[in-house]
Amino acid sequence: MYLHSPSGQAQRNNPAPVFWxxxxxxxxxxxxxxxxxxxxRPHHHPTFSIGAVDCGTSVFTGAADxxxxxxxxxxxFVPATRVHACNPTPGTAWSYQMLHLDTAWLAAIRQEYTGTAPTKAESIRIVANRASHLRFCRLNALLFSNAPPHDKEAALIEFIGDCDAEQGLRIETPSIPSHLAEQIRPALDCLLATPSTHIALDELAYLTGMSRYQVIRAFRTVTGMTPHAWQMNQRVNLARERIRGGDGFSDLAYHLGFSDQAHFQRVFKAHVGTTPGRFRS
Structure with missing residues (x-):
């Protein structure tokens, strides 16, 4: 088990995140x-995330309104691939917790107790319920503890099943014209296939049969990001996976197309809220 968790007092005095x-x-x-x-920065990730605000206030961006x-x-509760950000209210600090769940595992768990596969895109949910928050805190404390893995998994499954019934404020998936998604598909496929290569806007326009202006607007509509921001986000998601696998930072910076290790560090921290070294610890 990888655990970097200082004592409660030390953690309260240190704003750097700790990971389990x-x-x-x-x-x-x-x-x-x-x-x-x-x-x-506004970002998305391939995992389902559950965030908890423990102290202070923050601002959620990712809603159309x-x-x-x-x-x-x-x-x-943020489904995978939804662009969002949660940041402290300007000029203040906040305390928070965050779980990231593998989407295939989560889908299998949900299908066990519902008996059906999901039929539509899942909403972001914001739930202001003290009892649910306290329950999340107990779950996360259990994860950070030395309890046996089967106890942790059982508590996680029970929490997910119970919280799926929570209503709260729902932020629906934006309506995306199907023809627009299809039109930019060649550009998305190109960026996915060559994450380390800088693809000029001219080339993306050629692949889609659009003007550069139309490509930028279409990307924003379909993905919530510009082409460049989407590619940077994709590189960071790949970096997170490879850091967990033990890859070195200089090799990562080179193979993912960053100009140097300092550039990689800056972009990673802007998306993940911490340095690659701290993320690995």
Whole structure:
């Protein structure tokens, strides 16, 4: 088990996040951050995430109607690939916890108790319920503890099943014209196939049969990001996976197309809220 968790007092005095991972439970990762002022760029990840605001206030971006204020005791459930960010209210610090769940594992668990596969895109949910927040805190404390893996998995499955019934504020998936998604598919496929290569906007326009302006607008509509921002986000997601696998930072920077290791460090921290070294610890 990989665990970097200082004592409670030391953690309260240190705003750097701490991470929990366990090879026996490869489908879940957790973090805690206390009195943090670190900010995230709008991003998405291939995991389902559950965030908890423990102290202070933060601002959630990712809703069509604009930013949403989050207060202590709030949980945020974010499906994979939804562009979002949660940052402290300007000029303040906040404390939070975050779980990342493998989507295939989560889908299998849900199908066990519902008996059906999902039929539509899942909404982001914001749940302001103190009892649910306290339950999440107990779950995360269990994950960070030395309890047996089967106890942790059982508690996680029970929490997911119970919280799936929570309503809260729902932020629906934006409606995307199917023809637009199909039109930019060649550009997305190109970026996915060559994550380390800088693909000029001219080339993406050629692949899609659009003008450069139309490509930017179409990417924003379909993915929530510009082409360049989408590619940077994809590189960071690949870096997270490879860091967990033990890859060195200089090799990662080179193979993922960053200009140097310093550039890689800056981009990674802007998306993940911490340095690659801290993420690995």
């Amino acid at each position: 991972r366990d090879p026996a439970l490869p489908f879940v990762e957790s973090r805690r951050a206390c009195h943090s002022r670190a900010c995230y 604009g930013p949403i204020a989050l207060h202590a005791g709030t949980l945020v």
